Amino acid sequence: MRFRTIYAYMRKEFIELVRTKLIYLVYLVPTMILLLFGYGIRLEVTHARVLLIDNDASKLSAELIGKFEHSKYFAPTLSQVSEQKALRLMKQAKIDAIVIIPSSFEKRLLHGQKSEMGIFVDGSFPMRALTIQSYIEGTILKAAQDIGAKMGLKPKIAINQRTLFNQAMRDEDAIVPGLIGLVLLIAPALLSTLLIVKEKEKGTIFNFYASPLSKSEFLAAKLIPVFLLHSVTIFLLFILALYIFEVPFRGSFFLYWVASELYVLISLSIGLLISIITKRQIVAVVLTVIVTVIPGFLYSGILMPISSMKGESYIEAHLFPVMYYNHIIYDTFLIGQGFASQKNILYLAILVGFFLLYFLVGTLLLKKEMR
């Protein structure tokens, strides 16, 4: 390795990066992704549009309706429309759910007879439907328990629940750390994927073929500037998570830093590998999106916990680096076990393995000759 040569080449690379005026996108894209997803993904549903059809118009039904009106989860409308009309409203996507209180609801209840209450939820967005359903059922059951307590029915078993890591059940705490894993996978890979394929398409790669520069020197010169740029991103994301989203940080910053730098290296080498095997920039971009965005979402544990996966998806999740990194990130932010956890150490070692594998394969495939 001749460091002066590398330095000179690196300077050239760096100047080229800066000259493409959109260099600020290097930081803008990660920031945007984090802000938009962080604010954008709300798994909790508020102001669900519930249509209440009260066929009873009694004191009890009014009491029940009051429970809906006083909840932040619902924006109820009270109406006496026919079921047909209500269904049409749902087909027009104007309401999410219909609750029908049957006639002589109060009378039957006071006589201790059972009465059936109809709930119809729009299932087009399944997760939202389940959430709204559980809110509605919870609200009614709570009201029923209150009434039951008045009538002398007392529950014998109580649940004493403690929520760990995210006591307030904030969506931000649950999602933002996972997003860091997503951002640091996409952004560096997208930048490095064009590094070599661009020269191939333009023909400037022949400069490298003809120069006395060795393969490893070439790669070092290509990767170091991008690596340094994204090392800043690591801190940027940390600050955003902590101060904009107010996610608590309970673990070791050193662990966060080391794991993140390593992860950026992995992401860069994924981009590099694609850059080496493709011949056209457009293919490289599309391929990079495929191999980063999909696993970044599916197998990161943001939307679905790894422990809940089964069969193929469980195996696939273990084949991508994002799951291991996210485990460490959630640990450093919310759990705080740090180096004391053997699982963290194991996963860190696995990340090193991923980097070495990708980088070695990439170096082997890169040829310093005409093809």
Next chain:
Amino acid sequence: MIRSFIVTFIKEILTFLRIPLLVLAVLYFFTLDVYIAGAGIAVKPRNVTIGYVDYTGGGVSQKILSHFHTPEFKKPKAFLNERNLRKAIFNKDIMVGIIFDREFAKNYAQGKKATINVLLDSTAAAQSFITLSYLQNIILEFQKLHLPVELKTHKLFNQNADTHMFISLAELLSVITLLSVILTAMVFVKEKEDGTWDLMLLMPVDAKIIILAKSLSQVVINLIGTIISVGFVILWAFDTPMNGSFWAFVLLSFFYILSSAGIGLFIAAVARDIMQVAQLAILIMMPIIFLSGAWTPIYAMHPILQKLSLFSPLRYYIEGAESIFFRGTSFVDLWPYFAGVMLLGILLYYYGFKKIGKLF
């Protein structure tokens, strides 16, 4: 005029077909990618892992545990003591921990209030919230408290809240957005980078015709991809019901793709090389996707965001597509979606067209 349009159009389609890896990648997006997303993600409590410590020696506690079963829960796993259980939760091997202490059975038998301790990993906030309500229902049912109200819940249009169909459709809509923006922008930027753009300026052909033919060729490629995807993956592999009109969906898709192509043209006018296209595309598409209501219902957003969402063409497309597929909304009631997509589609396309036209 018409001849030069057709020639350019066919040339662009051939150029696309001549890059086998690109054709493969686009096909992958429209088929396997949509399939994998649909089959792989389920954003509802499924296979939730439960661990428990039972200090009571069985009986009531085991009866309660027997209520947790598939597909919502994996078989509860026994732990010797609370420390091991906690460790498993901290390592994310277990999501919900249940502890029955020694007092539990005694109190229950004597008719006193018995307490179950539950530890929840709430990083998966959605899953643990719904898990907790399952838990409450199970215990409520177990106690056979005769509540005077019986709830009959129906999920219309998608009875089992089956997420395959929904996620696959949502994924397809994202794929369409991504590809129609990137492919359209690439077609122009590549010429800029190669320098063939300057050659075109010298040609005696009207620039407008070239822009039209080049961008419409990409629109057609995306539309064909969409039809392939709907046919093979959504209707065939996932057996999604098609409650509305197929052609209404194709028409809606056409206008949506046109609006994305307009964004692509704008990016092509601004960007100098492909790296900038990739970055700009992500930068512009993220807000469009997030204001579309696919992740957060629009009425639950901040009021300012609700107003902004009116400018996201995906908002009209996604709700229109949902309505056609699931709700089976009649053609008359679909007009807001068509109006939104057409208006934004024509405006965005016109703007992009003007913007890139200035380069001639």
